[in-house]
Amino acid sequence: MKAVGVVVEYNPFHNGHLFHVHQAKKQFDADIAIAAMSGNFLQRGEPALVSKWARTKMALAAGVDIVFELPYRYATQHAEVFAEGAVSILSAAGADILCFGSESGDLETFKRTIAFLAENDDRFQEKIRLYSAEGNSYPKSIALAFQSLFPSENFVDLSQPNNILGMHYMQAILRQESPMEAQTITRKSSGYHDEYFASATIASATSIRKALFGAAGEMEAIRQYVPESTYSYLIQYKREYGGFHSWENYWPLLKYKLMQCGPDEIKEFYEVEEGLENRLIAAASTANTFQQFMEAIKTKRYTWTRLQRVCLHILTNTRKKQMETSKRTADYLRLLGATEKGRAYLNYRKKDFSLPVISRLSAFSGPDLELDIKAAKIYALAQNGNSQEKLLAEEFAQPPIMRS
C-alpha cells in the first residue's frame, strides 16, 4: 500500500484542502493519505476554530485516511521546527511521499534553491542579520535577504509562506535522512480556475473563519467553499459546544495571566524576547479585547503571528526551558482517527513504524504529550461549563474517530 503524507491544520477543512488531498493521492498513485494535523492550537498562535476531534471528522469524511496529531511542541512553532516535527511524524508512519502545497508548485526549483542555499548559507545568514538589525521582522528579513541574493526566476520565491514551509519540509527530510520523497502541488487559492474547483468554490480559510464569526446568517455564505460534511460538522459543533473558538474567548484568561505575573516571570515564557515583557504587561492593563491588546503591542519588529505565538505560550504556561531544546522530532504518533482503509494500512504497517502509535492517553507519557494535554485543558476553557466538561472529557476518553 502506497501512502502519501500531508501536513495540515484544516481550520476548517475546505474545498482547497479537498483538492489537495485528492490530487496528492491521484497524482502519486497513493492508496491512502496520512495527515499530520495540528492539535487545538495552530502555527499562527491561534486556537483552532473547532477541536482536533471535530477537524479529524472533517478530514476523514473528505479523503484523508489517517490523522495523527502534530504535537503542540511543533505545531505552534516557526516554520523550521514546525516542518521538522511534521516530517518526523509522516516519516515514522511510513509515508512514501510528502506532498505539500506551494505557491511555486515546481519541485526542481525547490531542489535548486535548497542546493544554492546550502552553498551560500553564510552570505544568506549575514543578509538576514543585516535586515533584522534594521528592525525588520524575521520572516521579512528572510524575504529581503532572499531577494537580494537570488533575484532569478530559477529560484523559489521565499517571500511566499507556503514556499518557505515547503523548503523546510525538504530540508527536514534531508536532515532526518528520511526515505520519504517530497512532492509539491500548486496551491489552489481563491480565484484559481479549474474544471472541478472553480473560483466560486475556493476561498481562503481566513475568509471562511471571518464569515463564521460574523452574524448568524453568514454561516450559509461559507457553504459553497467547504464540503457538505465540513458544513454539517461546523453547525453541529456550534450547537454542541456553544460556539467556535477564537482568541477573544481566551482574552480574560490571558489578561489575568499578564496581571498576576511580574516581568521576571513573563520573561521565562517561550518566545518572549528581552523587553517585550513590560510592553505586554502595560498593554494588558488597558486592553478590553484581544484585538485591542494585539494592536497595542504590535511593532514592525514582530509579526502578528509571532506575537500571537508569544501570547499562546503565556496562556498555556509554556516556558523557554520546555521548548528551547535541540529536540525536533516527535516521540509518538497520536492517532486521532482513521478510515477503514487507514486502519488496514495501520494493521499491516504499524509493526514497522519507528514510533509508537497512541490510541489512548494512558498508554504513553512524556514531556511532549504533557504539553498536548495541557493545551487541550486550556483549549476547553473557551465556553461555558458544559462545553468545558465535554472538551476535557474528550481529551482523556475519546478513542480515535473510526470511519467506515
Added chain:
Amino acid sequence: MKAVGVVVEYNPFHNGHLFHVHQAKKQFDADIAIAAMSGNFLQRGEPALVSKWARTKMALAAGVDIVFELPYRYATQHAEVFAEGAVSILSAAGADILCFGSESGDLETFKRTIAFLAENDDRFQEKIRLYSAEGNSYPKSIALAFQSLFPSENFVDLSQPNNILGMHYMQAILRQESPMEAQTITRKSSGYHDEYFASATIASATSIRKALFGAAGEMEAIRQYVPESTYSYLIQYKREYGGFHSWENYWPLLKYKLMQCGPDEIKEFYEVEEGLENRLIAAASTANTFQQFMEAIKTKRYTWTRLQRVCLHILTNTRKKQMETSKRTADYLRLLGATEKGRAYLNYRKKDFSLPVISRLSAFSGPDLELDIKAAKIYALAQNGNSQEKLLAEEFAQPPIMRS
C-alpha cells in the same frame, strides 16, 4: 489628641461596627479612631464585597477618622500573623489604645489566659499537635487543646474566633513592645439587646452579604442593619462597577490557573501543603462553580477558611518564598482616607510615626506594596471591561478619600 485603634474588614460596614467604633471612642475618651482595614482580600481568603475605597468611604461616613490599609501580606493570614501586622500599623500610627471586639469582653480574663499560656506553652503545643495528628483542623485543635487544659471560667474561651484574634493582638503588643494599651468591648451580635442597637438593627456581615447576593429585592432587606451611608454606597457601587465581588467572579480565572500549572508549580504557592496540589487540580477539572470546587476539596483536616486562603494565594500567584518569612510587621502606612479631624491628627503627629505614610503609590516601593498592587489588579478582574478599568485606575491614581 488621643487615638483609639481598631482592626477591621468592614465587609460591609454595618450597625455592629458602628456600635464598636462609637463605644471605642466614648469609653476610652478618644478624639479620633484609626482603622487598620484589610484591602481588597480578606482573612477568610475572600474578595471583599466592594473595593477598599468604597469601604473607606463607609468607614469615614460612620465615625472612623483615619483608614490605613492592612497589606495583603498580613490581611490574608491566619490570626497570629494578621494580628502582628495590624498591631504594627496601629502602633506605628501612634494609637494610644487598640480596642478589639471579643466574645469575652473582659480584659482581665485575657491577661490571665495569656499569662497562663506563656507558662504552659509546652503542654499547650503538645496537645495541639496531638489533636492535629488525629486529623483535626488547626483551629479545631487549638480549641480542643485549650478545652483540655483550661476548663475553668477564669480563662477566655479560645473556641471563639474573636477571642483568638484578641489574644493575638495582645500577644503581638507584648512581642513588639508597643506602648499601645489593649482594651476590649463585648461584640454586638445578632440577637444582642441594647437600648440604642436593638437586635432588629444588628445582623452579621455574613447574613448581610448573603442578602446582597440574593434577588434584587433583597437589597432593601439589609437596610435596617447598616448605616444609611453604607446602604447608599452599596447601591452606588453596584451601579458603577456592575456588581459585588464574590469568589464566583474569579472562579474562571482560578480554574484556568489550576489547569495550566502542574502539581510542582501549585506546590510552590503559599499555604499549599504536601498532597493538596493533586486534589486541587483534580477538583478544578470537574467543578463548574467555586462552590462546587470547594465542596470537592473540603476535608475535616482543612477549614473552609484555610482552603479559601490557599485558593486566594494561587489566584494572586503568591508563592511560599514571598510569604514565609519571619517578617511580621508592616513597612508603610498606606492612607486610604481621613476625616478633617483625622487629617488634623496626621498633620500634628505624622512626624513622630515610625513608618512612612503613603498617599500616592509612586511615593514608595517594596515587596509588601507589590503584593498589594498585584492583589488590586486581580481584584479588578471581577466584572466587565469598564469596571476593570475603573478599579485598576483607582489603585494607581485614587488619592486618599477626604471627608470633611
